[in-house]
Amino acid sequence: MPRPSKGPRLYLRKGRRRPDGVTIPDTYCIRDGTVEIGTGCGPDRREGPGGADEQLALYILQKNASAVEQPTDREVERRRKSDPDQVYVAEVLAEYAAGPATRLSNPAKEASFIATLLPRWEGRVLSDVRRSSTEAYVETRILDPIKSYTKDPANAPRVSDQTARRELECLSTAIGKWHEEHHLRVVPKVVLPAKSESPRDALSRREAARLLWASMGWRWDEKVTNPRTGAPGRWVRPSTNARTNRMHLRRFILISLYTGSRSGVTAAALWEESPAHPWANVDAGVMYRRARGQRDKRTKRRPVVKFPKRLQAHMERWRRLDEKAGVTAVIHFGGEPVLRVKKSFASCVSDAGLDKGVSPHYLRHTCATWLMERNVDTWDAAGFLGMSPTTLLKHYGHHRPDYQNDVADKFG
Numbered sequence: 001m002p003r004p005s006k007g008p009r010l011y012l013r014k015g016r017r018r019p020d021g022v023t024i025p026d027t028y029c030i031r032d033g034t035v036e037i038g039t040g041c042g043p044d045r046r047e048g049p050g051g052a053d054e055q056l057a058l059y060i061l062q063k064n065a066s067a068v069e070q071p072t073d074r075e076v077e078r079r080r081k082s083d084p085d086q087v088y089v090a091e092v093l094a095e096y097a098a099g100p101a102t103r104l105s106n107p108a109k110e111a112s113f114i115a116t117l118l119p120r121w122e123g124r125v126l127s128d129v130r131r132s133s134t135e136a137y138v139e140t141r142i143l144d145p146i147k148s149y150t151k152d153p154a155n156a157p158r159v160s161d162q163t164a165r166r167e168l169e170c171l172s173t174a175i176g177k178w179h180e181e182h183h184l185r186v187v188p189k190v191v192l193p194a195k196s197e198s199p200r201d202a203l204s205r206r207e208a209a210r211l212l213w214a215s216m217g218w219r220w221d222e223k224v225t226n227p228r229t230g231a232p233g234r235w236v237r238p239s240t241n242a243r244t245n246r247m248h249l250r251r252f253i254l255i256s257l258y259t260g261s262r263s264g265v266t267a268a269a270l271w272e273e274s275p276a277h278p279w280a281n282v283d284a285g286v287m288y289r290r291a292r293g294q295r296d297k298r299t300k301r302r303p304v305v306k307f308p309k310r311l312q313a314h315m316e317r318w319r320r321l322d323e324k325a326g327v328t329a330v331i332h333f334g335g336e337p338v339l340r341v342k343k344s345f346a347s348c349v350s351d352a353g354l355d356k357g358v359s360p361h362y363l364r365h366t367c368a369t370w371l372m373e374r375n376v377d378t379w380d381a382a383g384f385l386g387m388s389p390t391t392l393l394k395h396y397g398h399h400r401p402d403y404q405n406d407v408a409d410k411f412g
Contacts, residue, residue, distance in 0.1 A: 008032040008060050010052050012043065028052035030059055081182040084126035089171070090118055092126065095181075096174035105264070113170040126175065129188040138164045138193050161193045168192050202369035202399075203354075203362060208257060210352040215249040217242030220353035233353075248333045249348050251318060252341055253363065255287075255330070258311040260367030260385040263360040265289045265302060267339050269330040271319055278302070280330055282315050289386065301386040368392065372399035 011031045015024050028046060030037040037059065041052040048054075071079075080086045093114050101110045120137060121128075141164040149156030172190035179187050203211065210220065217237055224234040237243075255266050269278040275293035280286075289302035296302060307315055318330070329337035341360060349358045364385070371381040372392075382389040 005033050008056060008063065010039075010046070010056055011036075030056055032059075032063075078182070081178075082185050084184055084186050084188060087126045087178070087182075087184075089121040089124050089126060089129065092174050092178045093117060093121075093171070096177050100173075100177045110170060113167045114174075116167055117171055121171075126184070126188050127186075129171070129175070129190060131189075131191040134168055134191045137168065141167070162196055165193045165195065201358075201362060202366040203358070205370075207352075207354060208253075208366065210354065211253060211348065211358075212250065214348045214352035215246045215253055217244075217246060219351040222353065245333075246344070246348060248331050248338050249341060249344055251314075252331050252345075252360070254311060254314055256360065256363035257367055258308050259287060259305045260364050260371075261287070261289055261305065262300070262302075262364060263341065264339075267331050267341060268337075270328050271322060271330060272328060280315060280319075282307075282312075282319050285312055303383060303386050305384060305386075365396075368396045369399050372396045373401070375401050 009031055010028050013027055013029050015026045017023050025042055028039045028041045028043075030039060030052075039052045039055045041050075041055070046052045097111060097114050101107055101114070104110055120140070124133075138161055142159055142161055144159045145153040145156035146159060168190050169192065172192075175184075175188060175190065178184065213235060214220070217239075218235045219238055219242075220233060221236050222233050224236060225232055226234045252263075252266055255261065255269075256263065259266075265278050269280050269287065271280060271282075273279050273281075273288075274291055276291050278287065278289050278291060281288065285307045286304050287307065288304055290296055294302075322328070322330075322332075325335060327335050331338050331341070345360050346356070349356060368381070368385055368387075371384070376384075378389050378392060378397075382392045385392065
């Protein structure tokens with residue numbers, strides 16, 4: 001069995017006399033197995049600059065350097081993608097847009113956020129994402145006019161800080177998805193502007209009635225005096241087509257008020273079971289707010305909801321009408337599905353004489369508030385609405401008739 005190698009070392013070769021009579025002095029050489037390299041240094045030059053020790057050290061460094069395997073191109077790219085100093089924000093957003101963003105419920109909305117972010121983060125790397133840069137983004141973003149006001153951009157309303165917040169949330173999600181795939185050494189934190197407190201306002205029953213009147217084609221005119229009462233304000237019908245044009249809004253308002261479903265669920269519902277859409281099972285008297293092929297979200301649960309008796313009668317009548325017309329969508333206009341009612345709802349709110357801030361989501365708040373005012377059991381109401389009992393009590397519990405009664409009674 002051969003003896004193990006001693007590794008590179010210095011060896012002092014003794015001097016000798018050549019045949020021509022010249023004496024060769026003692027010199028150090030480097031031995032490494034069968035390799036022997038002269039240093040040209042005698043016993044008096046072992047240490048110091050250029051000495052035998054220094055040459056041995058250089059030899060060992062060169063040997064070790066040549067032994068290190070050079071990384072492949074794939075390994076170099078992998079290391080780059082984990083370094084925040086070498087990863088551009090644009091490539092992070094591009095990978096997010098091509099992959100995870102396409103699987104969201106509204107990929108077009110996320111794509112619009114990415115399109116807004118790209119020009120403002122062009123040429124920047126992930127290490128540039130910090131508190132100061134995100135605050136600067138918000139400060140410049142809120143000076144931009146809203147895109148939909150194309151006729152007069154100079155006098156158009158400005159973008160809100162909440163819109164900028166939503167765009168930065170998109171950036172934060174994109175960075176998180178990049179980290180899941182490429183394992184960043186340091187994950188930058190996207191600092192968001194403060195989230196505005198939701199008013200969680202609810203419509204009174206009188207206001208809800210006004211909204212339904214407007215959905216039937218009527219408009220509240222404050223300038224006209226009511227001939228019967230003499231009071232200012234009267235319902236007028238601007239045109240005979242107004243009632244027909246808002247038939248889809250009447251359905252949307254009634255379903256939202258009676259079930260508390262989110263507007264996206266109500267607008268997407270079909271009459272028949274679908275793997276990708278909510279659907280109304282009128283025979284069973286329930287709405288499946290989540291399609292079989294969809295997964296529930298932790299913060300936005302979509303449980304099955306039972307139709308109240310008043311709504312059940314409307315649903316049966318609407319289904320009969322749509323079956324005759326061959327329409328499959330519950331909310332439709334001229335037979336075509338209506339997935340968004342934001343603009344038509346705003347017009348309806350204006351005709352009802354309500355505050356212009358009333359949005360479709362107010363109907364969900366209204367349903368929750370009415371349930372609390374009727375003293376419905378907390379667990380039952382939470383399951384009906386698709387929210388946790390804690391959330392229900394936190395935001396709507398003060399509407400219960402017996403709110404803090406026990407505490408108040410203690411004072412006598």
